[in-house]
Amino acid sequence: RSIDGDLLEIARTHRVLDVRRQAVESLGRRDGEQIAGLLLDLAVKDGPEDVQRQAVESLGRMKGGDVMDDLARIARTHPSSTVRQQVVESMTRRDPDQALRLIEDILRRQKVKERS
Numbered sequence: 826r827s828i829d830g831d832l833l834e835i836a837r838t839h840r841v842l843d844v845r846r847q848a849v850e851s852l853g854r855r856d857g858e859q860i861a862g863l864l865l866d867l868a869v870k871d872g873p874e875d876v877q878r879q880a881v882e883s884l885g886r887m888k889g890g891d892v893m894d895d896l897a898r899i900a901r902t903h904p905s906s907t908v909r910q911q912v913v914e915s916m917t918r919r920d921p922d923q924a925l926r927l928i929e930d931i932l933r934r935q936k937v938k939e940r941s
Contacts, residue, residue: 829855833863836876846879853883861892868899868908877903878911885915893920897927901934 832855835848849867852860864887867880881899884892893916900912916924 829860829863833867836867836880837872842873842875845873845876849876849879849883853880853886856888861887861895865892865895865899869903874905874907877905877908881908881911881915885912885918893923897923900927901931 829852832848832852836845836852839845839848849864852864852867861884864880864884868877868884881896884896896912896916900909900916903909903912913924913928916927
């Protein structure tokens with residue numbers, strides 16, 4: 826078993842929430858497409874909101890890899906407003922212009938929805 830697998834297992838199942846968040850943070854320091862995929866999975870699967878938020882924050886801090894489209898999808902669809910807010914903050918650190926376009930798009934969609 827790899828260290829990434831061990832960290833993922835801890836992030837998913839450890840009984841102490843802070844340990845789970847720390848495992849997610851450690852995964853985020855390990856860069857790479859596979860790690861990004863694991864963090865995306867943690868961000869959207871059922872689990873503690875704090876773990877999901879940490880996964881989004883870690884994605885935003887990763888070097889390399891293009892996770893912006895995935896983060897934008899989470900911002901549009903995640904049921905938790907705090908996770909969506911973390912997405913916007915994480916995207917803003919990486920690409921403020923893209924984050925602004927996302928916010929504008931979300932607001933535009935919300936207006937259309939309210940008119941319907």
